[in-house]
Amino acid sequence: MTGAIETELQALPGFLIRRAHQVSAAILNAELGGLGITPSQFVVLAVIDAAPGRDQITVANVAKLDRSTMTLVMRKLERSRLVTREQDPDDRRRKTLAITALGEDVLRAAKTNSQNARQRQLMPFSPAEAKEFMRLLRHFVETLENGVIDVIPQD
Numbered sequence: 001m002t003g004a005i006e007t008e009l010q011a012l013p014g015f016l017i018r019r020a021h022q023v024s025a026a027i028l029n030a031e032l033g034g035l036g037i038t039p040s041q042f043v044v045l046a047v048i049d050a051a052p053g054r055d056q057i058t059v060a061n062v063a064k065l066d067r068s069t070m071t072l073v074m075r076k077l078e079r080s081r082l083v084t085r086e087q088d089p090d091d092r093r094r095k096t097l098a099i100t101a102l103g104e105d106v107l108r109a110a111k112t113n114s115q116n117a118r119q120r121q122l123m124p125f126s127p128a129e130a131k132e133f134m135r136l137l138r139h140f141v142e143t144l145e146n147g148v149i150d151v152i153p154q155d
Contacts, residue, residue, distance in 0.1 A: 027120050031113040035106055036080065040065060040073050042114065045099060045107045048083060053096045055088070082106055 009015045028039045037045070043063045048054065054062075060070035074097075077083040082103035088094040099107065122130040 024121050028114065028117040031117040031120075032110055035110055035113065037082075037106060037110060038073075038076075040069065041077055041082075042107075042110045044070070044073050044077065045082060045103055045110065048097045049099045049104065049107055052098050055094050055096055056085070059097055077103070 025039065028042075032039060032042055040063070044059060044065070047059050047062045056070060056074060057067075060067060063070070065073065074083070074085070078085065080102075081100055084098050084100060085095040086098060088096050122133070125133055
């Protein structure tokens with residue numbers, strides 16, 4: 001009986017995507033864990049570093065994080081002294097985000113570690129297969145993320 005359900009589950013894209021996410025996240029967590037940051041914190045640090053002075057909502061949108069997750073991530077990053085929030089001189093209601101010197105050091109190490117994770121995640125593939133896998137993943141996310149799911153007929 002177990003074999004039949006496993007075969008059914010292996011035919012479900014959502015099941016395989018969830019399993020792939022679990023494996024991928026475990027690899028990235030292992031690489032980043034020694035730095036004391038999570039994958040979400042890594043992404044937020046990278047976004048802030050790429051465009052300092054953005055506000056929290058803008059960074060959350062770029063990082064694809066919901067507000068409550070972004071609030072938790074920012075709280076941890078601030079407590080760790082990796083980022084700061086500063087009053088926008090042009091709009092007193094707005095706070096801008098900046099990465100600290102310590103945050104830059106952690107981000108630099110995290111980028112190296114994330115490259116190690118990427119190599120491990122793509123290890124099952126030849127270089128050509130890895131390129132195609134990444135192309136297909138991007139296509140999947142971009143297509144469904146941009147509302148195509150709304151036009152799929154429901155049975």
